[in-house]
Amino acid sequence: MTTIPKASVPPMHVLYATALLICLAFIFVVTTPARPSFKWLDLQHVGLQNGKLHLQGAASECYSSRLSGESTTAVELYISAILDRNDKSFERLTCPPTSPGRYDRLRRHPAAHSAQKERTKKHYFFALNLYQCAPILPRLLGSIIEAFRVLDPETCVLSVVGSRSDDSTTEILTRLRPHLKATVVTYYFGTSPINLLEPGHDRITELASLRNLTLGPLIHQPAHYVADNTIVVFLNDVAICPDDILELFYQYTLRCADLVCAMDWKDDGQVFYDSWVSRGKNGDLVVEMPQPGAWDFVRNTFWNDPASKAGLDAKLPIQVYACWNGATIFTAKPLLEHKDPLSTCGSHGYGCTAVIPSVNLADSDEQGRVVKEVQVYTVDSVNVNVVVDVDDSNIEESERD
Template sequence: MAMKRSFRTLFQLLTLVAVVLFLAVSLGHSQYGSGLLPVNPVDSRDAKSPAEEAQYAYSTRFPLLKESNETLAATAPSYLHAIMDPEDKTYPRLECPFPNPDRYASLKGPSRSKLPRYFFALDLHQCVGLLPRLIGSIVEAIKFLGPENCVLSIVEGRSDDGTFEVLKELRTEIQILGSRYILQTSDINPKIEGTDRIIALAELRNLAVNDLIQYPDNYDPKTTVVFSNDIAVCLEDILELVYQRVFQKADMTCAMDWTYVGDNPTFYDIWIARDMHGDSFFDIPESGSWDLAWNLFPNDDEAKWHLMKSEPFQVFSCWNGITAFTAKPLMEGKIKFRGHYEGECFQGEPKLFAKDMWYHGYGKIAVVPSVNVEYNNEAGKRIKTLKGYTSANVGEDLKIKWETEPPKLVKCMAHGYVDQQFLPWDEGLPG
């Protein structure tokens, strides 16, 4: 009888183990679709405190991504290594100096809330060759600022050169660092005939910052957004923009971006940027000629003076390849990227973003001319050689004397350069 009871006990124990194993496997499979990434991946680190657990818990749901191209995916590991290792020479990239750590030391360390306070946002398409420099510099910034302080959000669209495959593989590396990584894919194409290009671009930008809009409680109230175009950028460029935003108590800081249409570089973001007289950074006649591009700020002597000395100065609007701005109006639901309202000048979504910033009391917008960027590695090297690396341009830090009121009139270039006119800065806004 004792032997029968022993066998019965053993059988019950084995049955219980089998049931537990079955439930574990079932629950494990429930996180995955066939061949898909987990919708809610679990952080593998042990939580040390409720605050730390909340910090690393995923408030953002990883969306289901498109399928990778197997051939392109095979090349992703070499790009990934180049991104994660600044010394990797597999692919050509703009060479960058390491910044002075003492200058940017104040940017490090956890926030009082223990929540992330740096949000890196990008919309990327067909730029795999730029990723080692662009994403590599952002990864360096994440490491410098503290991975627990940073979130990386990327929207990839329609690439067939391996951009998506590399960004998909990047997820594991960012998670290992200890940062959150939000990767989305989108089929929105601003260049399709019949599409409102500005609305499409605004939708893509809103996707990139959507987590801030939807889940503001998961971020520090003083979060800075670093939003970058597909540029060749150095770690010191990123840190200087963030540093000047904090030092100047600015709402937004922008670089100077350039393009080589000939032997000499031309300021690029002319359609978006406006000085504190509401004027474009250089004059363009109705013919559309850029022959006057050499004469920056022809009607703003103060801006011209600060530009020559590589000192930050206030503007009405800018973007200029890369910008650092306060996330507060996004998190408060006051503004988003948008197209123009009815009866409002047709203009780019970054200019409308700056206009809405002014309207809601965030008008401390500045250009940081010590930071100069271009849109590919080779041209990036040329512009750094000509204008100087950021560290070489930085001098004594001087405070901007902020103007609290925007210019009454701002230049509108709605349909090319033929129809240019100065209109009220708040044209089309409510009230």
């Protein structure tokens, strides 16, 4: 009887085969751990007793302990700075007073005969995802609160989703609640374990999930809003002034736009930050980035669109194909009526998108000072209206209405 000789397998091949089997098992057998379900912190059960904050079922014991003791003083300093524009506890970006009278049209005045239910509808929905950004909160949240006062706090909603911060961001956002309640602003705050940089997870998909959570109070409570009369503003953790926010609302309303964005900058204030998302009206990148993705020309914004370039230089609204840019405002109508992703809004007729070059932002107070010096403050850009003729790019000055 003939026997088949045993094949000799080199040890290295055995190692390769073993490694391959392990990889296949990881891909096809080991599933991604289920993420804990998201819940809004039960802010109705957050209260101060004897000067200390108590959470009832809203957070872990570890988290609750961080809200007392030595961290309390620091958190209260942040709260004071957020509520008082003249507070000097932090070196934040200096902002001018809002232009008197310019933004009066933004304050909603319901008709006297309107039913009480209609008179209490919310019109401005502020949405923020905040992570590890305590230093920017005095400027960011302080400006939002000042904008509330102009818009009418009763018509405003602030929805914030935090994520895994350990720099007091979560504590600050929690302690802010009673102060916002005193101004009759509706406030939602929750935390999520979503990690944008978690291995095996797509960053953009996770970011979209966080933003969808932030929109939850709007989407799941449509009875509190009027589809035709509700505006969403998404703000990144940026250094922004009150009139930056109000000017975006103003231009959105004035131009009957569907979506408007600020401009955000970095480095010396002349490098456009959101170069990956923004597209000009011709569909091209806003910054010149030739193959293979060279950054040599990133200062060249609207590089192949002379009319848009002229509008940028003149600080005039510019029609674009897409933008986000640190601050974006859009109509809530497609969210409340169609329940479709914002990426499909074009198919429903929402195509009027613009950037507002008079509003210029940065991702820190220090960088904000540089940007405001180079790109100037909003109030310095809105006194003169420069009109761009799209056909021949001629520029002429006229008084702003």
